[in-house]
Amino acid sequence: MSELDQLVEGAIALDKWPLARLVRLFEDTRPGAVAEKAAAIAALEAHGAAPRAMVAGFTGTPGSGKSTLVGQLAARLAAREAAAAVAVLAIDPSSHRSGGSILGDRTRVHFPVGERRLFFRSQPSDRELGGMGRATYPVVRLLERLFDYVFVETVGIGQSEVEIERLADRVYLVLQPLGGDQVQFMKAGIMEVPHAFILNKCDVGAAARRSYHALRASIDFARPGEAAPPPIFRTSAISGEGLDDVLDDLAAHRSVRDAAGRQAR
Ligand SMILES: Nc1nc2c(ncn2[C@@H]2O[C@H](COP(=O)(O)OP(=O)(O)OP(=O)(O)O)[C@@H](O)[C@H]2O)c(=O)[nH]1
């Protein structure tokens, strides 16, 4: 068996080392890597690893708890669905200077060691790409052949919501409750993209209730006359409140998508 076949078989089995090597290959954006990536895709096809994942984008305001939430959702999903493998790809906007070397230390995603159904990777974002990284798209295209769910975390800076929409089957906008003096959630343009909203940190009490109603009003204002208004999930990544509702929403849309046949994104 060729070295590439061995690598691909290892990655399909979700062995950490071959998986990491293959991810690094897909992060290599130099022209010289193109042929190797194409060969890897062909080998994956030959081994039956077709695209299968439900890709969910989690975008939103800085500090709203995206990383904590996505980590909790992934762990909960793996516990809930005995066979499900979940990959998390975090696009980190603060890593320009570090070049990504300390990304792992900053993230709040801690998966049980040795749990091969959970995979975490972070990438530096590229300002010109509105919050995504240059390697985000190719790596998602790889991970969707190896995992059942791929969660992508990006900071919402206006453009990345649009970018994530092209990448993901379902986009969640993660917000946190507002302080008393803030009246508006976000510019209308940002409100238009997400399929659903997540108001995280709902463990904070009264501010969360006020914010929920303010958010509902903002959405109605930004998206008038929509047949089915987008849901708002109220969560706490700390207490676990509401997380199952988000997972139910994901599962429901996965079923709808699978029944309809995978749409070309
Ligand atoms: N009270 C409360 N705190 C939370 C919750 N979720 C996250 N946090 C806290 O909020 C802070 C930011 O959490 P992160 O998960 O890093 O948020 P983020 O949106 O990924 O942040 P950036 O990627 O830096 O934009 C941390 O101190 C978390 O512990 C929650 O549900 N409730």
Ligand SMILES: [Mg+2]
């Ligand atoms: Mg984060």
